[in-house]
Amino acid sequence: MNKNINMEILASLCKRRGFIFQSSELYGGINGFWDYGPLGSELKRNIKDAWWKAMVRSREDVVGLDATIIMHPAIWKASGHADGFADPMVDCKDCRKRFRADQLCEEQGKQLIKEGSTFTLPEGTVCPACGSKNLTAPRSFNLMFKTYVGPVEDDSAVAWLRPETAQAIFAQFNNIYATARQKVPFGVAQTGKSFRNEINPRNYTFRSREFEQMELEFFIPPDEAVELLCGHVATLADNPDLAGAPQPDWGWEVWHRYWVEQRLAFYRAIGLPEADLHLYWQTGDELAHYARACVDIEYAFPFGIQELEGIAARSDFDLTQHQKHSGKSMEVFDEALKNAAKAKTPDELAAFRAKTVAAWTARGKTAEDADAFLDKLLEGKYVPHVIEPSAGTDRLALALLCNAYDEETLTDAKGKTDTRTVLRFSPAIAPIKAGVFPLVKNKPELYAKAREIFARLQRRWNCFWDEAGAIGRRYRRMDEAGTPWCVTVDFQTLEDGTVTLRERDSMTQERITLDALVAKLDEAIG
Numbered sequence: 200m201n202k203n204i205n206m207e208i209l210a211s212l213c214k215r216r217g218f219i220f221q222s223s224e225l226y227g228g229i230n231g232f233w234d235y236g237p238l239g240s241e242l243k244r245n246i247k248d249a250w251w252k253a254m255v256r257s258r259e260d261v262v263g264l265d266a267t268i269i270m271h272p273a274i275w276k277a278s279g280h281a282d283g284f285a286d287p288m289v290d291c292k293d294c295r296k297r298f299r300a301d302q303l304c305e306e307q308g309k310q311l312i313k314e315g316s317t318f319t320l321p322e323g324t325v326c327p328a329c330g331s332k333n334l335t336a337p338r339s340f341n342l343m344f345k346t347y348v349g350p351v352e353d354d355s356a357v358a359w360l361r362p363e364t365a366q367a368i369f370a371q372f373n374n375i376y377a378t379a380r381q382k383v384p385f386g387v388a389q390t391g392k393s394f395r396n397e398i399n400p401r402n403y404t405f406r407s408r409e410f411e412q413m414e415l416e417f418f419i420p421p422d423e424a425v426e427l428l429c430g431h432v433a434t435l436a437d438n439p440d441l442a443g444a445p446q447p448d449w450g451w452e453v454w455h456r457y458w459v460e461q462r463l464a465f466y467r468a469i470g471l472p473e474a475d476l477h478l479y480w481q482t483g484d485e486l487a488h489y490a491r492a493c494v495d496i497e498y499a500f501p502f503g504i505q506e507l508e509g510i511a512a513r514s515d516f517d518l519t520q521h522q523k524h525s526g527k528s529m530e531v532f533d534e535a536l537k538n539a540a541k542a543k544t545p546d547e548l549a550a551f552r553a554k555t556v557a558a559w560t561a562r563g564k565t566a567e568d569a570d571a572f573l574d575k576l577l578e579g580k581y582v583p584h585v586i587e588p589s590a591g592t593d594r595l596a597l598a599l600l601c602n603a604y605d606e607e608t609l610t611d612a613k614g615k616t617d618t619r620t621v622l623r624f625s626p627a628i629a630p631i632k633a634g635v636f637p638l639v640k641n642k643p644e645l646y647a648k649a650r651e652i653f654a655r656l657q658r659r660w661n662c663f664w665d666e667a668g669a670i671g672r673r674y675r676r677m678d679e680a681g682t683p684w685c686v687t688v689d690f691q692t693l694e695d696g697t698v699t700l701r702e703r704d705s706m707t708q709e710r711i712t713l714d715a716l717v718a719k720l721d722e723a724i725g
């Protein structure tokens with residue numbers, strides 16, 4: 200594969216073929232916003248369908264949610280976004296350009312100095328646009344887009360466009376739990392738009408101001424509940440079978456790694472090569488205070504190795520925050536847990552309590568908190584913990600486009616060379632699955648047969664009808680759209696029902712019956 204892709208060439212192909220357009224281009228565009236054209240919208244739909252199939256439909260332990268973008272502003276207070284969802288911003292006083300301070304430092308091989316909530320630029324930081332050292336001190340900029348609900352624009356009407364889809368899952372946890380007939384461990388998945396007023400949108404669609412996310416909140420019991428129920432907690436040191444079915448004795452560490460493996464398998468299955476996928480484990484001071492672990496799945500984009508998805512073990516932070524702010528319980532009750540606690544002797548319970556209090560205080564929590572948690576736990580009640588795999592649809596679409604892009608030099612029989620541009624999408628995510636061509640337009644019988652075949656295939660898959668120009672040209676147009684197969688209906692079709700099937704990557708052609716063709720597509724697309 201050609202990894203040294205020039206992003207401008209890719210962007211120009213995306214525009215020419217109808218994958219991605221600049222939003223509002225007619226009026227000069229708007230920075231950080233992108234539209235998906237006829238092929239791009241199919242690509243994105245296929246990505247979201249593949250995700251939904253892998254995360255929801257093919258599992259018994261995950262259900263879906265489709266929540267609103269604008270929610271009660273108290274949700275963002277509870278989640279911490281209202282006060283803390285900010286990036287440090289600096290302005291160049293000479294050229295008046297604006298930058299994200301942490302990115303600017305990183306690009307200059309430096310690190311932004313952070314003390315509490317105050318940021319300082321290290322010595323010698325310069326404006327990347329004009330080279331001036333005349334930069335403002337970094338100041339916090341909240342990334343949430345603000346709006347007003349109703350006709351009056353006062354403080355009581357302020358609302359925010361969601362900066363992530365996840366919070367709705369926490370806020371609706373009780374309703375989902377009451378209706379889904381699921382027990383912990385189980386997950387809730389959601390895809391949808393999110394909005395962040397990024398200081399510096401860049402790298403094509405990679406960092407946009409409006410984008411889509413695909414998020415799962417997978418709720419698990421606290422390790423202490425697992426210990427009471429199973430008598431022990433499985434950790435990674437026990438070498439659990441992560442490819443097999445989840446087990447009741449898994450602790451948070453195993454669940455977290457399980458989801459990392461599931462997500463890596465998903466990326467491989469839709470065509471991203473293993474060698475281009477990287478894991479970045481956040482270190483102690485990068486982790487949010489409530490997070491036990493966070494790993495980023497990164498892809499080797501032409502502009503660098505960058506995050507596709509974050510998978511965090513977030514403890515019970517989110518539900519506990521909503522419990523505090525709403526005043527409503529976010530606990531679940533587990534009869535088996537209550538019975539397991541009842542079956543313990545007083546000595547066993549005392550030892551369990553002492554061990555738990557010691558572990559909690561070692562993590563910086565108070566003994567009172569541990570005691571209050573244990574009192575509830577022994578009654579079978581707890582606030583679920585959560586593992587959160589959070590992916591970006593647009594970033595994945597961009598990774599798939601980068602991965603698919605290839606330029607191939609072809610030499611014909613006379614030694615003449617030519618460059619073929621081809622998008623080598625995997626069949627499952629390719630926007631168009633097959634191009635269907637009548638060899639000629641002016642033979643009614645042949646044309647009608649081709650329309651009939653097109654209609655049969657189109658009932659199942661997105662196909663493209665093309666009757667214009669030489670067959671070779673039609674193939675090339677489909678190559679640039681990333682269409683894995685082309686089906687040509689010719690005179691022989693009228694005699695024996697076979698068609699010519701041309702394969703995108705190898706460019707080989709074979710004669711095949713219609714039934715064999717349908718079986719082949721079925722197998723490859725799924």
Ligand code: ATP
Nearest residue numbers: 395405406407410412506507508509589590591594
């Ligand atoms: P970054 O560090 O790149 O800003 P993040 O760590 O803030 O991302 P999360 O809050 O973990 O991102 O969001 C989860 C996922 O949502 C990201 O992995 C990414 O795929 C997607 N995402 C986040 N911000 C953007 C954006 N501005 N444009 C496109 N996708 C985004």
